Amino acid sequence: MTDNDELLSIRAAELYYEDDKTQDEIGTILRLTRWKVGRLIAQAKANGFIRIEIVHPRARRLGLERQLRENTRLSDAVVVSTAGVVDEHDLQRRIAQAAADYLTALRPVPRTLGISWGRTLYDISVQLGHGWATGVHVVQINGGVSLNSQPGTAAATAVSIAQKGAGQFTLLPSPAILERVQTKQALAADRSVAAVLQLGATASAYLFSAGQADEGSAHVASGYLTPAQIDDLVQNGAVGDIVGRFISRTGQIVDPALDERTFGIPLEQLRRAKTAIAVIGGQRKHAIAQAVVGSGLCTVLITDEDTARALLAREP
Amino acid sequence: MTDNDELLSIRAAELYYEDDKTQDEIGTILRLTRWKVGRLIAQAKANGFIRIEIVHPRARRLGLERQLRENTRLSDAVVVSTAGVVDEHDLQRRIAQAAADYLTALRPVPRTLGISWGRTLYDISVQLGHGWATGVHVVQINGGVSLNSQPGTAAATAVSIAQKGAGQFTLLPSPAILERVQTKQALAADRSVAAVLQLGATASAYLFSAGQADEGSAHVASGYLTPAQIDDLVQNGAVGDIVGRFISRTGQIVDPALDERTFGIPLEQLRRAKTAIAVIGGQRKHAIAQAVVGSGLCTVLITDEDTARALLAREP
DNA sequence: GCTGAGCCTGCTCACCTGAGCGAGTTTCGC
DNA sequence: GCGAAACTCGCTCAGGTGAGCAGGCTCAGC
Numbered sequence: 001m002t003d004n005d006e007l008l009s010i011r012a013a014e015l016y017y018e019d020d021k022t023q024d025e026i027g028t029i030l031r032l033t034r035w036k037v038g039r040l041i042a043q044a045k046a047n048g049f050i051r052i053e054i055v056h057p058r059a060r061r062l063g064l065e066r067q068l069r070e071n072t073r074l075s076d077a078v079v080v081s082t083a084g085v086v087d088e089h090d091l092q093r094r095i096a097q098a099a100a101d102y103l104t105a106l107r108p109v110p111r112t113l114g115i116s117w118g119r120t121l122y123d124i125s126v127q128l129g130h131g132w133a134t135g136v137h138v139v140q141i142n143g144g145v146s147l148n149s150q151p152g153t154a155a156a157t158a159v160s161i162a163q164k165g166a167g168q169f170t171l172l173p174s175p176a177i178l179e180r181v182q183t184k185q186a187l188a189a190d191r192s193v194a195a196v197l198q199l200g201a202t203a204s205a206y207l208f209s210a211g212q213a214d215e216g217s218a219h220v221a222s223g224y225l226t227p228a229q230i231d232d233l234v235q236n237g238a239v240g241d242i243v244g245r246f247i248s249r250t251g252q253i254v255d256p257a258l259d260e261r262t263f264g265i266p267l268e269q270l271r272r273a274k275t276a277i278a279v280i281g282g283q284r285k286h287a288i289a290q291a292v293v294g295s296g297l298c299t300v301l302i303t304d305e306d307t308a309r310a311l312l313a314r315e316p
Numbered sequence: 317m318t319d320n321d322e323l324l325s326i327r328a329a330e331l332y333y334e335d336d337k338t339q340d341e342i343g344t345i346l347r348l349t350r351w352k353v354g355r356l357i358a359q360a361k362a363n364g365f366i367r368i369e370i371v372h373p374r375a376r377r378l379g380l381e382r383q384l385r386e387n388t389r390l391s392d393a394v395v396v397s398t399a400g401v402v403d404e405h406d407l408q409r410r411i412a413q414a415a416a417d418y419l420t421a422l423r424p425v426p427r428t429l430g431i432s433w434g435r436t437l438y439d440i441s442v443q444l445g446h447g448w449a450t451g452v453h454v455v456q457i458n459g460g461v462s463l464n465s466q467p468g469t470a471a472a473t474a475v476s477i478a479q480k481g482a483g484q485f486t487l488l489p490s491p492a493i494l495e496r497v498q499t500k501q502a503l504a505a506d507r508s509v510a511a512v513l514q515l516g517a518t519a520s521a522y523l524f525s526a527g528q529a530d531e532g533s534a535h536v537a538s539g540y541l542t543p544a545q546i547d548d549l550v551q552n553g554a555v556g557d558i559v560g561r562f563i564s565r566t567g568q569i570v571d572p573a574l575d576e577r578t579f580g581i582p583l584e585q586l587r588r589a590k591t592a593i594a595v596i597g598g599q600r601k602h603a604i605a606q607a608v609v610g611s612g613l614c615t616v617l618i619t620d621e622d623t624a625r626a627l628l629a630r631e632p
Numbered sequence: 633g634c635t636g637a638g639c640c641t642g643c644t645c646a647c648c649t650g651a652g653c654g655a656g657t658t659t660c661g662c
Numbered sequence: 663g664c665g666a667a668a669c670t671c672g673c674t675c676a677g678g679t680g681a682g683c684a685g686g687c688t689c690a691g692c
Contacts, residue, residue, distance in 0.1 A: 006372075007374060010370060010372050010374055010375055013370050014370060014375065014376055014378050015378065017368045017370065018368075018370070018377065018378040018379050019378050019379070019382075022677085022678065022679090023678075023679070024678080033641080033642065033643095034678090034679090035641075035642060035643080035680095036640095036641080036642090038679065038680070039640095039641095042680085044370075048371070049370055049371055049372045049375070050368065050369075050370060050371075051368070051369045051370075051371050051399075052333045052334075052366065052367070052368050052369075053366075053367045053368075053369070054326060054329050054330060054333065054334070054360075054365055054366060054367075055364070055365055055366075055367050056326050056365045058323060058326055059326055059329075059330065059365070060330055061334065062330050062331065062334040062335050063334050063335070066335075083367075338647085338648065338649090339648075339649070340648080349671080349672065349673095350648095350649090351649095351650095351671075351672060351673075352670095352671080352672090354649065354650070355670095355671095358650085
């Protein structure tokens with residue numbers, strides 16, 4: 001009986017969704033009353049046999065967003081669909097687009113916005129539309145005088161976001177990681193530099209991404225760390241970094257000595273922030289995304305479908 | 317404008333399909349009238365952004381079936397969904413199941429059913445339910461005294477189909493291909509054998525599969541042909557075989573001499589049949605499926621989604 | 633054999649939704 | 663600058679659909 005009912009519900013669903021027939025017509029075809037047909041279709045839905053997918057680069061998964069809001073500490077979430085994604089780069093562009101959309105719709109409009117830098121942030125700055133804000137002050141919150149092959153990317157990101165928001169920007173004139181603790185402390189003590197950090201501390205919103213801890217880390221590409229050093233960090237439990245600081249699965253600083261030499265606002269400032277938007281997506285960043293969300297380092301997460309599911313699988 | 321409308325239609329579709337909101341509620345959220353929302357959703361559908369899929373081993377694609385009926389000579393078609401298929405074997409089972417379902421629902425119930433043999437036919441015989449017919453006469457239509465490692469599969473298929481249909485069966489006591497033409501002619505002239513062929517010629521319905529022309533051909537496994545001979549056939553345009561006979565893309569016999577030695581009803585008999593059900597699916601059988609459908613060798617095709625699409629791409 | 637609980641069936645009713653229509657608006661060519 | 667064509671918008675209306683309800687059926691336990 002149940003088996004036969006299941007098959008019937010599939011036949012009914014086919015006629016309903018594929019052939020656009022009314023439940024009444026289906027009733028005539030299958031020799032059932034239209035109420036029975038309605039119940040069969042409802043049953044097929046309840047059993048998960050009917051999959052409705054929105055295939056569009058800007059499609060979101062509202063169901064997953066709701067689950068994230070309900071089952072994690074996040075106050076808000078944006079989950080982009082992976083349906084029709086062709087490659088990693090395509091996915092990153094979708095996420096950046098979603099972040100740009102979120103920023104544009106953010107209310108109240110942030111007066112001061114603290115940002116990190118990197119590939120993701122740069123993508124967001126490109127996707128942002130002109131006039132997304134009126135008079136925002138963009139401040140870098142971690143060291144970013146880039147040593148890498150695309151000089152100025154960090155600065156270009158801040159400049160672009162500020163310009164498109166008809167505002168001004170303040171760069172943090174420092175490397176991401178200094179070689180000696182003393183240098184870092186001296187730099188932090190410098191009045192002009194301290195003023196930037198102070199400004200970053202008062203930001204009304206933060207926008208940052210995260211890096212995974214492997215040979216593909218931006219810190220390696222930028223020359224601040226060697227692959228061997230990354231390996232060491234991983235051995236000690238690092239799953240990735242945010243605003244330059246490497247953290248473990250539980251959100252703890254992995255290497256306090258290294259962290260002392262890392263220039264930028266402390267993680268505690270993110271944890272206390274009312275609006276901290278993390279933009280983290282892609283297969284390789286599942287672990288760091290879990291660490292960030294699980295330890296309350298952000299209030300808003302912008303991510304992809306797969307990462308969201310991985311997150312929900314951990315925290316039920 | 318258009319761009320913005322497209323995005324709006326996606327947002328509306330998300331709320332409608334993912335969040336189960338009414339168009340009126342969506343109107344309130346997006347500050348639109350409920351008619352505008354309805355039009356946006358219709359637009360999203362028309363643009364193909366909404367994909368509704370029925371995920372079930374026995375789900376069919378009625379839309380493709382209709383297209384096949386309209387754009388080919390087929391009088392009927394069954395197309396099984398590939399959504400959620402795990403491997404080739406799974407797909408073949410779905411197709412066999414669909415064929416068994418089709419046979420069970422076939423009206424009028426065939427009095428005499430001509431069948432070929434092979435992996436697919438065997439699968440169908442397994443999936444068939446007891447009592448699918450009452451008093452059917454099953455007749456083999458091509459040579460099938462098997463030489464291979466699973467002796468009796470061909471016979472077992474016929475026996476099983478007949479038994480489950482509460483009927484009798486008649487085997488064709490001959491190899492698929494004979495070594496000499498004279499032997500074949502002598503065998504065909506034998507009264508008891510001729511009677512079987514005669515019975516096959518009067519069948520009220522035929523059920524057969526097809527084999528692809530490559531090293532995986534059942535003829536190689538059965539020992540009737542060598543891989544080298546298959547290669548020769550392919551060189552001469554063979555795309556596969558049905559009821560033991562190798563045909564080209566246009567449905568022509570590829571090697572008349574070989575065909576003379578092949579035992580079974582001639583293809584013309586299938587072409588003239590009122591009900592000839594071909595069961596052909598899987599990536600490797602796209603070419604032979606096209607040949608069979610294109611040259612009118614069957615009136616009914618039971619296949620999978622991908623093969624159906626390949627067929628439709630050829631014949632517009 | 634009887635009885636009651638639980639399930640299924642067919643129905644009413646209210647709500648949701650798509651087709652079609654006229655008014656207002658934009659756009660394009662002259 | 664003007665007029666016509668095309669489009670968009672909000673609406674009416676009828677048809678489609680899901681929630682909730684009463685009656686009947688099945689089945690287990692006494």
